[in-house]
Amino acid sequence: MARRGAFWIRTGLILVALAGLEIACRTGQLSRLSVIAPSEMVESAWKILASGQATPDLLFSLKNTALAATISIFVGFALGVALHFLPRLRQASDPMLAAYYAVPTFVLYPVLIILFGLGSASLVILGSLFGVVSMVVSTLIGLDSVSPALRDTAVAMRIGPVRSLFFIEVPAASLHLVGGVKLAIAYSIIGIVAGEFILSTNGIGKQIAFAYNDFNTPAMYGFLVLLLSFVIIVNLALQKFENSMHARWGI
Amino acid sequence: MKSHRFDMVYLIVGSLAAWEVTSLLVGGTLTPPLETLARAGSLVVSKPFWIQAEATAHTLFFACAIVFGGGLAAGSLIGSSRLASDVVEPILTPMYAIPKIALYPIILLIFGLSPLATIVFAAIHGIFPVMIFTIAGLRKIKPIYVHTARVMRLTRFRTIVSVLLPAALPEIVAGLRVGFATTLFGALIAELFASTGGLGFMLIRATDNHNMTDVMAITVLLFVFAILANSLISRLEVHVRHSKL
Numbered sequence: 001m002a003r004r005g006a007f008w009i010r011t012g013l014i015l016v017a018l019a020g021l022e023i024a025c026r027t028g029q030l031s032r033l034s035v036i037a038p039s040e041m042v043e044s045a046w047k048i049l050a051s052g053q054a055t056p057d058l059l060f061s062l063k064n065t066a067l068a069a070t071i072s073i074f075v076g077f078a079l080g081v082a083l084h085f086l087p088r089l090r091q092a093s094d095p096m097l098a099a100y101y102a103v104p105t106f107v108l109y110p111v112l113i114i115l116f117g118l119g120s121a122s123l124v125i126l127g128s129l130f131g132v133v134s135m136v137v138s139t140l141i142g143l144d145s146v147s148p149a150l151r152d153t154a155v156a157m158r159i160g161p162v163r164s165l166f167f168i169e170v171p172a173a174s175l176h177l178v179g180g181v182k183l184a185i186a187y188s189i190i191g192i193v194a195g196e197f198i199l200s201t202n203g204i205g206k207q208i209a210f211a212y213n214d215f216n217t218p219a220m221y222g223f224l225v226l227l228l229s230f231v232i233i234v235n236l237a238l239q240k241f242e243n244s245m246h247a248r249w250g251i
Numbered sequence: 252m253k254s255h256r257f258d259m260v261y262l263i264v265g266s267l268a269a270w271e272v273t274s275l276l277v278g279g280t281l282t283p284p285l286e287t288l289a290r291a292g293s294l295v296v297s298k299p300f301w302i303q304a305e306a307t308a309h310t311l312f313f314a315c316a317i318v319f320g321g322g323l324a325a326g327s328l329i330g331s332s333r334l335a336s337d338v339v340e341p342i343l344t345p346m347y348a349i350p351k352i353a354l355y356p357i358i359l360l361i362f363g364l365s366p367l368a369t370i371v372f373a374a375i376h377g378i379f380p381v382m383i384f385t386i387a388g389l390r391k392i393k394p395i396y397v398h399t400a401r402v403m404r405l406t407r408f409r410t411i412v413s414v415l416l417p418a419a420l421p422e423i424v425a426g427l428r429v430g431f432a433t434t435l436f437g438a439l440i441a442e443l444f445a446s447t448g449g450l451g452f453m454l455i456r457a458t459d460n461h462n463m464t465d466v467m468a469i470t471v472l473l474f475v476f477a478i479l480a481n482s483l484i485s486r487l488e489v490h491v492r493h494s495k496l
Contacts, residue, residue, distance in 0.1 A: 006337035092258035102481035
């Protein structure tokens with residue numbers, strides 16, 4: 001009951017903030033060069049979508065993000081499994097894994113551009129670098145959380161290590177793995193959009209930066225609305241999936 | 252158990268060797284480790300480097316002041332009320348997943364191309380993790396502490412300062428560690444995109460000039476700084492965790 005109340009208060013607060021911004025913009029309190037009314041932002045986003053002028057850029061970002069997220073998830077899982085079975089290597093690399101997200105990985109982007117050129121390759125590698133370690137860490141935590149009784153059962157049933165990994169340990173660790181997938185996707189998106197924003201030939205991040213440099217405020221907010229809607233929808237879908245997993249496992 | 256004290260050293264030496272081999276393979280485009288370190292050494296004693304480092308330090312200092320002060324204040328106000336936490340938390344968590352870089356143009360339009368814009372943008376990166384960790388820390392406190400504070404008729408402010416914040420200190424310090432890292436990320440990214448100075452500015456200028464040695468040297472120096480800062484705050488975190496009653 002209290003949660004429902006919180007939901008309505010939250011929705012109300014967001015609506016009031018949007019309405020306030022709308023009124024401030026419509027009455028000319030805010031300069032049109034810096035902020036436009038929320039209704040105009042949505043209108044501009046719709047125009048961009050309907051005209052099809054930005055479709056190549058949207059597809060460019062989508063394709064790179066999908067590729068980077070896939071690489072992060074599979075490479076991260078493989079590395080996590082490898083480290084799980086090599087405790088000595090794991091012990092040595094633990095401090096690096098722990099400090100990984102404290103390091104601004106993004107500053108490697110210029111190095112990547114010089115090595116791989118300006119284009120998809122550098123962006124995908126950057127996005128993968130952002131996402132991969134969260135998947136490694138989640139895989140390790142997940143495999144650690146598997147109860148020894150399950151492993152003993154696998155041994156008693158003479159199930160080989162590979163079958164045991166995929167049919168016993170991975171399902172048992174699936175909650176942590178899904179958490180890792182969620183983070184890997186979020187980080188890949190952040191890495192790729194940031195890369196496009198700083199230096200790129202195409203992509204939604206590039207379009208936002210371009211519209212800003214062009215003083216095209218409506219287009220800038222239009223692309224921004226598209227980007228934020230995409231991120232929020234992806235996040236909500238993943239959150240829903242995670243919740244359904246929690247419900248299935250009775251947690 | 253056999254001691255594996257040197258494993259870490261092997262790992263670092265192995266990575267440096269891989270770097271050396273890669274730079275030999277790609278021939279000239281990737282500066283090898285020794286040359287990079289030599290350039291980093293000469294940068295550290297050069298004046299132009301410190302002028303840019305000072306600009307970044309300036310941004311980082313004021314942004315962290317906003318992040319730590321504002322994040323703690325807002326986090327403890329929200330976290331000490333159950334309703335407020337329920338209302339705000341579902342808004343805060345997705346903020347973490349949003350590529351905030353896309354918001355930088357808005358900041359630039361409002362504040363202009365100035366050190367203030369960089370500070371505000373860096374602070375936006377750091378403030379959410381600090382708030383999220385503080386709220387989570389406060390929500391986890393045993394109810395008996397809150398009841399005791401009520402029995403002692405402490406005001407809300409006194410309850411937060413002398414009961415809730417000390418009890419949630421380990422989570423808060425963890426939040427500050429994450430907050431510092433994200434603030435640094437925000438500051439550098441702002442400097443890379445558009446700024447009047449700083450190490451990110453220096454880095455993008457070196458990239459534009461295709462000066463790989465400088466790019467690598469600045470990157471290495473930034474990594475070393477981030478790792479040092481992180482381990483310093485981690486130490487504080489361990490200390491706080493152990494000194495807790």
